[in-house]
Amino acid sequence: MGRRQTMMEKYKQQMKAYRKKRMQLDNTPFLPPDGNVYVMNSRDATKKVKAEVLKTRTKQHREVIISLACPVCGNPMDWDSKWEAFICVKHGKKAIYEMVEGT
Numbered sequence: 001m002g003r004r005q006t007m008m009e010k011y012k013q014q015m016k017a018y019r020k021k022r023m024q025l026d027n028t029p030f031l032p033p034d035g036n037v038y039v040m041n042s043r044d045a046t047k048k049v050k051a052e053v054l055k056t057r058t059k060q061h062r063e064v065i066i067s068l069a070c071p072v073c074g075n076p077m078d079w080d081s082k083w084e085a086f087i088c089v090k091h092g093k094k095a096i097y098e099m100v101e102g103t
């Protein structure tokens, strides 16, 4: 029993490390089933705005978002995996848009 637990623990740790690594490599957000994407400017986290999806890609039978139009200037914004957000630098200050739940 003791040995089995050890193997199980080892397995769990490996899975955890694997998932973490995979997330670091690609954490591109999935397109919500209804296709509506809402973002929030991280500098102004009170307003939620709908963003236009410009480009998607199919990954593991699901759609992931490649680029979104900036809600302010319409500039195509690519996903930034380091910030885990879409970033626009075309209008004024750097704007960081985090994806939020609809409704």
Ligand SMILES: [Zn+2]
Pocket: 070, 071, 072, 073, 074, 075, 088, 089, 090, 091, 095
């Ligand atoms: Zn912009």
